Amino acid sequence: MSVKLILIAFAAASSLAMSANASAQGxxxxxxxxxGNGTPKPVFITEADVLRYDADxxxxxxxxxxxxxxxxxxxxxxxxxxxxxxxxxxxYVGRFFDGFTEPEYRGVAVDIASLRKYPPSIVFELDxxxxxxxxxxxxxxxxxxxxxxFRNAGxxxxxxxxxxTCVKVFGTGKRxxxxxxxxxxxxxxxxxxxxxxxxxxxxxDAGGAExxxxxxxxxxxxxxxxxxxxxxxxxxxxxxxxxYQGFEPID
Numbered sequence: 001m002s003v004k005l006i007l008i009a010f011a012a013a014s015s016l017a018m019s020a021n022a023s024a025q026g027x028x029x030x031x032x033x034x035x036g037n038g039t040p041k042p043v044f045i046t047e048a049d050v051l052r053y054d055a056d057x058x059x060x061x062x063x064x065x066x067x068x069x070x071x072x073x074x075x076x077x078x079x080x081x082x083x084x085x086x087x088x089x090x091x092y093v094g095r096f097f098d099g100f101t102e103p104e105y106r107g108v109a110v111d112i113a114s115l116r117k118y119p120p121s122i123v124f125e126l127d128x129x130x131x132x133x134x135x136x137x138x139x140x141x142x143x144x145x146x147x148x149x150f151r152n153a154g155x156x157x158x159x160x161x162x163x164x165t166c167v168k169v170f171g172t173g174k175r176x177x178x179x180x181x182x183x184x185x186x187x188x189x190x191x192x193x194x195x196x197x198x199x200x201x202x203x204x205d206a207g208g209a210e211x212x213x214x215x216x217x218x219x220x221x222x223x224x225x226x227x228x229x230x231x232x233x234x235x236x237x238x239x240x241x242x243x244y245q246g247f248e249p250i251d
Contacts, residue, residue, distance in 0.1 A: 027053075027149045032081045032093065044069070044082065051119055053150045054232060056159040056190075058124040058141050067120030070112050073098075079105070084124075086149040092140035100128050108141060156235035160191035160242060162198060163250060164229055166219035169212055177204040179212050186226060191233065193242075198229065200244055211247055226250040 026047035031039045049066035053059070062070075073080075079095035094108030105128040112122065126139050150156040164183035172178045182199045202208035218225035228250055231242035 026087065026153060027146065027155075028085045030083050030085065032083050034081060047149075047153055047155070050150075050153075050155050052157045052232075052234075053155050054157050054159070055142065055147065055150070055235075058126075059121050060124070061119050061121045063119065067115065067118070070115055070120065070122065073112060075112065079109070082110075084108075084146065086143070086145040089145055091143045091146050094124065097128075104128065151235050154234065154236075157232045157243075158191050158235055159245075160193050160231040160233050161189040162193060162229045162231070163187040163189055163226055164198065165224050165226055166215040167197070169215060169219050172201065177208075178202060179204070179208045181211065181215070183227070183229065189228065193233075198231075198242065200242065202244060207244060207246065214247065214249060 027050065028043055028047065029045040030042040031044050032042065033039060045060075045062070045066055049062050051061040051063055054061065073096070075096050075098040079097045081093060081095055083093045084091045092108055094110060095105065097105075097109055097111050097113070099113040100109070100111060107127065109125045109128045110122050111125070115122065124141050126141065147156065162183070163186045165186060167182040167184055169179055169181050172180060178201050180199065180201045182197065184197050185193065185195065202211060215225070215227065226249075228248040230245040230247060232245055233242055
């Protein structure tokens with residue numbers, strides 16, 4: 001009996017240790033003061049607040065509660081400093097702004113002025129204004145430790161852009177109207193994709209009607225109208241699900 005209790009206690013302790021270690025490896029964003037020190041309530045965004053991290057755009061897509069905190073967040077004119085961590089490692093520091101008012105800021109900046117859509121998202125920009133010359137050699141946003149933290153949590157996503165021609169489109173007849181699109185892939189413009197075709201379903205009110213109207217004239221007609229289809233795929237998957245993001249017609 002005592003041996004069983006010891007084994008159960010050991011297993012529980014090991015589980016807690018593994019959980020704590022996993023948590024220590026995760027992403028978090030802390031508020032800091034102008035001297036770089038922590039504040040009384042430093043942890044502002046945790047890994048649990050994150051729905052996904054779009055690595056190509058440095059965009060953090062957040063849950064409702066985190067979005068509400070950011071909308072209610074008071075940011076002074078000079079900005080509010082923060083630090084990004086992966087586990088116990090501080091990766092970089094930056095500043096929140098509520099509409100950029102500084103003539104120029106060198107570093108990682110996040111503007112929360114346009115935080116309106118759902119799900120809410122913030123973009124970690126390098127230097128401000130956006131057109132100022134960048135120096136990629138000092139860009140800390142793709143630090144391997146940070147990328148690894150998002151990948152291990154299943155939160156890392158990449159862009160996949162495909163130039164493609166429409167083969168067919170049809171309605172599904174579902175209660176919530178949707179369409180299934182079938183395209184032949186002509187060229188992989190961005191990201192990784194190994195198939196010659198791509199098929200996906202879109203709801204009428206989630207991009208389906210717009211894409212259907214755009215391809216209707218030439219889909220399957222032999223006119224070979226080309227479109228740039230924009231997706232995102234989750235990192236670390238052998239047969240990834242593509243999440244549709246939009247399209248552009250190609251002349």
